Amino acid sequence: xxxxxxxxxxxxxxxxxxxxxxxxxxxxxxxxxxxxxxxxxxxxxxxxxxxxxxxxxxxxxxxxxxxxxxxxxxxxxxxxxxxxxxxxxxxxxxxxxxxxxxxxxxxxxxxxxxxxxxxxxxxxxxxxxxxxxxxxxxxxxxxxxxxxxxxxxxxxxxxxxxxxxxxxxxxxxxxxxxxxxxxxxxxxxxxxxxxxxxxxxxxxxxxxxxxxxxxxxxxxxxxxxxxxxxxxxxxxxxxxxxxxxxxxxxxxxxxxxxxxxxxxxxxxxxxxxxxxxxxxxxxxxxxxxxxxxxxxxxxxxxxxxxxxxxxxxxx
Amino acid sequence: xxxxxxxxxxxxxxxxxxxxxxxxxxxxxxxxxxxxxxxxxxxxxxxxxxxxxxxxxxxxxxxxxxxxxxxxxxxxxxxxxxxxxxxxxxxxxxxxxxxxxxxxxxxxxxxxxxxxxxxxxxxxxxxxxxxxxxxxxxxxxxxxxxxxxxxxxxxxxxxxxxxxxxxxxxxxxxxxxxxxxxxxxxxxxxxxxxxxxxxxxxxxxxxxxxxxxxxxxxxxxxxxxxxxxxxxxxxxxxxxxxxxxxxxxxxxxxxxxxxxxxxxxxxxxxxxxxxxxxxxxxxxxxxxxxxxxxxxxxxxxxxxxxxxxxxxxxx
Numbered sequence: 001x002x003x004x005x006x007x008x009x010x011x012x013x014x015x016x017x018x019x020x021x022x023x024x025x026x027x028x029x030x031x032x033x034x035x036x037x038x039x040x041x042x043x044x045x046x047x048x049x050x051x052x053x054x055x056x057x058x059x060x061x062x063x064x065x066x067x068x069x070x071x072x073x074x075x076x077x078x079x080x081x082x083x084x085x086x087x088x089x090x091x092x093x094x095x096x097x098x099x100x101x102x103x104x105x106x107x108x109x110x111x112x113x114x115x116x117x118x119x120x121x122x123x124x125x126x127x128x129x130x131x132x133x134x135x136x137x138x139x140x141x142x143x144x145x146x147x148x149x150x151x152x153x154x155x156x157x158x159x160x161x162x163x164x165x166x167x168x169x170x171x172x173x174x175x176x177x178x179x180x181x182x183x184x185x186x187x188x189x190x191x192x193x194x195x196x197x198x199x200x201x202x203x204x205x206x207x208x209x210x211x212x213x214x215x216x217x218x219x220x221x222x223x224x225x226x227x228x229x230x231x232x233x234x235x236x237x238x239x240x241x242x243x244x245x246x247x248x249x250x251x252x253x254x255x256x257x258x259x260x261x262x263x264x265x266x267x268x269x270x271x272x273x274x275x276x277x278x279x280x281x282x283x284x285x286x287x288x289x290x291x292x293x294x295x296x297x298x299x300x301x302x303x304x305x306x307x308x309x310x311x312x313x314x315x
Numbered sequence: 316x317x318x319x320x321x322x323x324x325x326x327x328x329x330x331x332x333x334x335x336x337x338x339x340x341x342x343x344x345x346x347x348x349x350x351x352x353x354x355x356x357x358x359x360x361x362x363x364x365x366x367x368x369x370x371x372x373x374x375x376x377x378x379x380x381x382x383x384x385x386x387x388x389x390x391x392x393x394x395x396x397x398x399x400x401x402x403x404x405x406x407x408x409x410x411x412x413x414x415x416x417x418x419x420x421x422x423x424x425x426x427x428x429x430x431x432x433x434x435x436x437x438x439x440x441x442x443x444x445x446x447x448x449x450x451x452x453x454x455x456x457x458x459x460x461x462x463x464x465x466x467x468x469x470x471x472x473x474x475x476x477x478x479x480x481x482x483x484x485x486x487x488x489x490x491x492x493x494x495x496x497x498x499x500x501x502x503x504x505x506x507x508x509x510x511x512x513x514x515x516x517x518x519x520x521x522x523x524x525x526x527x528x529x530x531x532x533x534x535x536x537x538x539x540x541x542x543x544x545x546x547x548x549x550x551x552x553x554x555x556x557x558x559x560x561x562x563x564x565x566x567x568x569x570x571x572x573x574x575x576x577x578x579x580x581x582x583x584x585x586x587x588x589x590x591x592x593x594x595x596x597x598x599x600x601x602x603x604x605x606x607x608x609x610x611x612x613x614x615x616x617x618x619x620x621x622x623x624x625x626x627x628x629x630x
Contacts, residue, residue: 075602084602133472147568149471154464156570157448160603161464163567168598171484171560180563180598245486248495252478253462253568255471283483283495287390287399288475 003066004058006051007308009114009301010072012036012088015043017050018305019058022066022313024125026302028057040091048104068101068109069308071117078159081111110312112153114304116162118262118297119146120153121307126298127260135256136297137164137247139265139272143185146307147254153311154254165189167246184246190218190265193239197221197232206231222268236271243272244279251284251292262297269296318381319373320627321366322620324429325387327351327403330358332365333620334373337381337628339440341617343372355406363419383416383424384623386432393474396426425627427468429619431477433577433612434461435468436622441613442575450571451612452479452562454580454587458500461622462569468626469569480504482561499561505533505580508554512536512547521546537583551586558587559594566599566607577612584611 003022008015012034019028030053035042047070055062073086081098083089101109119128119136128134132151138144143165147154154161165185166178173182186192194216201212208231209224210216224232247259265272277294284292297303318337323330327349334343345368350357362385370377388401396413398404416424434443434451443449447466453459458480462469469476480500481493488497501507509531516527523546524539525531539547562574580587588609596604612618 131472149464149469149476150467152465152467154569156464157446157572158570158603158606160600161568161570163570163600166567166600167482167564168484168560169486171557178600179604180567180600242486245483249482249564250568252481252495253476253565254469255473255476255478257472285475285478285481285493285495288473289494291473 004060004064005066005309005312006054006068007117007305007312008047008051008068008070009117009304009308010043010047010070010083010089011114012073012086015046015050016301016305017054018302018309019054019060020306020309024306026305028054029305030054030057031301036089036091040095043089043091044095044100051105062105062107065105065107067309067312068105068107069117069310069312070097070101070109070111071114071304071308072097072111074113074115076111076113076159078110078112078155081109083111108312110315112155112308112311113159115144116146116153116155117307117311118303119148119162119307120310121299121303121305122260122297123148124310125306126303127295128258131256131258133254133256135162135164135250135254135259137259137261139189139243139261139263141189141191143189147256149254149256153314164246164250167249169242169245169249184243188239188243188246190263193218193221193235193265196238197235200235208232218265222271225268225271233271236268237275240272240275241279244276245283247276247294248280248283251280251288255288257292259292259294260297261294266296319375319379320381320624321369321383322432322623322627323362323366323383323385324432324616324619324623325349325358325362325385325404326429327388327401330361330365331616331620332369333617333624334369334375335621335624339621341620343369344620345369345372346616351404351406355410358404358406359410359412359415366420377420377422380420380422382624382627383420383422384432384625384627385412385416385424385426386429386619386623387412387426389428389430391426391428391474393427393470396424398426423627425630427470427623427626428474430459431461431468431470432622432626433618434463434477434622435625436614436618436620437575437612438463439625440621441618442610443573446571446573448569448571450477450479450565450569450574452574452576454504454558454576454578456504456506458504462571464569464571468629479561479565482564484557484560484564499558503554503558503561505578508533508536508550508580511553512550515550523547533580537586540583540586548586551583552590555587555590556594559591560598562591562609563595563598566595566603570603572607574607574609575612576609581611
């Protein structure tokens with residue numbers, strides 16, 4: 001008899017679910033655009049429908065589930081199972097999602113933040129397989145992080161561990177909305193590379209095919225770099241170096257063996273991975289720096305589903 | 316029937332042992348100055364004698380021990396139980412201390428670094444009691460760290476976790492011997508405060524009772540500050556602020572609830588604790604910064620003994 005779990009990934013854009021066997025096989029998937037206009041009740045109903053859909057598709061019945069795992073954007077309270085106030089889900093404020101699911105399905109439900117769930121999924125079945133000490137970093141608008149230490153998800157005392165985007169790399173740096181200064185996220189996110197590219201273009205008038213425009217994105221800069229634009233390449237090199245500097249601090253705290261990088265910026269490949277690896281070799285501790293591997297994430301959308309299921313298994 | 320352990324703390328100055336009951340009661344202690352002039356064989360013999368001494372004093376026989384735990388200055392290999400190359404024990408190079416002890420006593424022996432052992436001890440019986448997520452920081456010549464996460468010692472993939480002294484706070488900062496730049500240790504250690512005090516005195520000629528002298532120590536600066544010297548007070552404030560900045564990065568990674576600070580600099584009390592706490596409140600993540608407590612260590616020399624015994628219990 002197999003044990004079955006459902007993993008759900010709540011996002012501002014999509015709600016994705018998976019029916020997951022205890023060995024990590026994804027037996028069924030469901031994906032639906034989050035109908036934010038339907039309000040809180042509407043999106044909770046979508047989540048419930050999505051759970052029912054994957055269970056049906058997999059030919060299992062709800063009461064056979066051994067657990068449900070949910071990944072949600074933070075901040076959340078993983079111990080009470082409450083979604084506190086995600087930036088991209090404005091209708092969601094202090095929602096006791098664990099209790100709502102347990103009342104609905106009668107199945108034990110475990111909630112954690114989406115970055116942690118992606119990290120746990122990648123460590124179980126993806127880029128961190130066989131690495132008991134693993135960090136997963138998502139470079140998007142901000143920088144998200146999740147860590148597995150000694151084979152266990154690093155949660156912290158109130159569910160706020162692995163906030164690698166808010167490691168300081170320059171204590172005199174610009175103010176971050178989080179309250180800190182010079183946070184990694186201000187430099188090495190997709191938003192960060194655009195901001196610093198504009199700053200340098202304004203100050204230095206470099207020779208570049210890029211034009212100052214409000215539409216500039218990390219992708220525009222990537223495409224220019226890929227097409228040989230030296231200034232755009234330099235901006236990626238600079239961004240990767242600063243990311244590497246932040247990762248060295250993370251490595252020195254967590255002593256992780258593998259770091260997986262995902263999010264839009266990771267699509268830039270060597271343009272970002274090469275300076276990251278070079279910086280770790282230059283700045284890491286001897287005996288550690290030679291052994292750390294930096295790799296792309298592997299599982300895409302499945303990472304958070306698998307992680308959420310694994311979290312339900314282990315909690 | 317009680318279970319008994321021996322904890323040993325190997326240092327460049329002293330070798331300290333304790334006979335420790337499974338509930339954390341220290342039944343006997345032994346302390347002897349490390350005879351470095353007797354070479355490697357000599358200090359290993361001292362360690363063995365010290366173990367025998369505490370066991371005898373406690374009225375237990377060696378073969379009744381459930382385990383021996385050793386704390387050693389790093390770098391070490393905790394998995395193989397090897398002391399690699401401690402700076403202050405120049406005769407010790409790649410010493411398989413675990414095997415040497417197991418051959419001698421026939422008792423399972425577990426080795427880890429002294430900063431980790433102090434952290435584990437403080438978390439078990441001292442400043443971190445009841446905090447499953449705990450960081451212990453020692454401000455000495457350098458900055459040592461150990462962390463307990465979710466109730467377990469944070470070891471990392473090759474025993475180099477919680478190297479908080481080598482978190483970057485200024486990526487353009489001075490070169491650190493570790494290979495990195497702008498490491499916390501360069502600013503907030505006892506060595507760091509002396510260095511920056513001298514730099515400021517050379518550049519700014521501040522009004523102060525301190526005199527530029529090769530004998531200046533953190534204690535000299537502390538005594539001046541305690542006696543009302545404004546420049547010396549400012550140096551402590553600055554040092555505590557920079558320490559707080561490094562600790563915020565650590566908190567954002569580990570989400571620890573309690574941070575204990577030890578080492579000579581901690582004797583400065585509020586001169587160092589106040590700016591640390593203020594900085595955490597200013598720069599920490601909302602929802603976390605209000606909850607983190609920063610306290611002095613409590614156990615002194617016993618911390619590493621208790622931690623080493625606990626490590627033997629749990630490994």
